[in-house]
Amino acid sequence: MTLQPNAPESNEPGPREPGPNVLAGIGDEAAVELTGQLAALDRLGWSAVELRTVDGRALADLDDEHFAQVRAQVERAGLQVVGLASRIGNWARPITAPLDDDLRELEVLAARGAELGCRALRVMSYPNDGLAEPEWQRRVLDRMRRLAARAAELDVVLLHENCAGWAGSDADRMLRLVEECGPSLRLLFDTGNGIEHGYDAADLLAGILPHVAHVHVKDAVGDADDATYVLPGSGRAGVPECLRMLRESGYTGPLSIEPHLSARPHDGISAGESAAERFVQAGRILERLLTQAALVGEPA
16 A cells, blocks of 8 residues: 555645545454455445454464465455554553564564555554553653654554544644654544544544544544444534545545444454444445545445
8 A cells, every 4th residue: 555645754744636535444343254344345346445353363463374365355355455453552552561562563564564565554552551641651652653663664654543542632642743753653533533532523633634644434422431333424523524624634545434333342342243234334324425525426
């Protein structure tokens, strides 16, 4: 994968050329096994996939033989891989967890991304684990700089998501990461994370737009104590407004559905029998929302 023009090559926002938004989906939201993941994207007629787990195992944990089968299936399906969703710095790996685990996962996913033609790796910025705020910040910035430096050596780009961790819900902290880490770290904006994490998604997006290189689409109702995920556009996350903001900013990068309607990894819930149907439904609704936001033309 080549990062889209909206992903700046330096810390300064760069000019953007208009272009198509690749539509994709995180496959394990549709099915546990890869065959079902790819079949759901085929039903949508989309050209790209984002990979996180296959057969219930993280991509970095597959043995070489299993990964070779994954690569062959993706190639036979004719799909572009637009992102690899790692566990680096995520909700299960607080700031006190061993950094070696994340460095090891970075190495594995960089190599596997090279085989899949994908340079983009999703990361987060480490939930706290009882540290004082200054110490938490110091450790996070140190880790993220080290990860970004290694990413540069491996020719991959880290995409920091507005989710768990030190910079997960604060635009200024996200910009601090971009400044500290250089061009090997860009931002991933998820439209639906604000409900569960207690912030307004559109307000946050306004502060980080020039640095957004990847977008996840989901929606939710409720609040930080009781979030329920719903179809895009039917919740309180402001998905249509976020899509309009992205269009007006010239965003041309991937739009990847992560609807959380059936699968929610942070709650230990994997895709069930109805997951593929709900995944495809979310994709169809996204197509309509994009048409309304003038991001893409009417689907063929």
